[in-house]
Amino acid sequence: MTVKLATWNVNSLKVRLDQLTDWLRRASPDVICLQETKVEDVNFPSAALEAAGYRAAFAGQKTYNGVAILAKEPLGEVTAGIPGFDDEQKRVLAATIGDMRVVCLYAPNGQAVGSDKYAYKLRWYGALRGWLAAELARHERLVVLGDLNVAPEDRDVHDPKAWEGQVHVSGPEREAFRALLGIGLKDSFRLFEQPEKSFSWWDYRMMAFRRNAGLRIDHILLSPGLAARCAACAIDKAPRKLERPSDHAPVLAELS
């Protein structure tokens, strides 16, 4: 019995709802984490997603941020935010689905190295690491999915020289990402041979997608027990080719 896990920054759930339900029908993930839903909870499209076969937990706000977890099975123990880390921004949502603990993340962008938003990004990562270490101790089967807004290595960057030291690839950001691996999480994408120049985000401008000028910043991290069961991980570029796409592509992992 296989379990399919996915993450997709949809950049407005309202705009992408039809693309999402089409993709759910085609890819049929058991669990999918969404970021940048940009919708208040009162306006969350529960009925349309239920018609597509998915239950949902969500934590949203107007205009910015917003996360949701969709699953074919019931979601329990839903919690929003990082305990002890005061934050108005809706970036973190967790739920128990079957025997798995699922954490959906939308990491801060960071804007520019040295900015207030960059400092907030690193503070957020510090709190995240402490919380996830505790979650790992509590849950043998833990999966962390989301837009982490860090390209962990140079091979995750289309032009490492041009991006050197920039936000998303700077040393402190990469250390923050590596710290998540340091507590025992595995980057499912790197458990397998992958095509060269695999990315999950491409700028809307400058024909970046056509030039494959992208970054790999959307990730699926697995606890050791789940990593041992991981049979595949891939980025699905198909939705990025549609009219009016999200700038991110979905990432999909399969557990045996």
Place this chain on the structure above:
DNA sequence: ATGGCTACGATCCGTAGA
């Protein structure tokens, strides 16, 4: 060339994303 797209909520531009 410091722009270039896109979404949003405000108006007919500013903010933010990455």
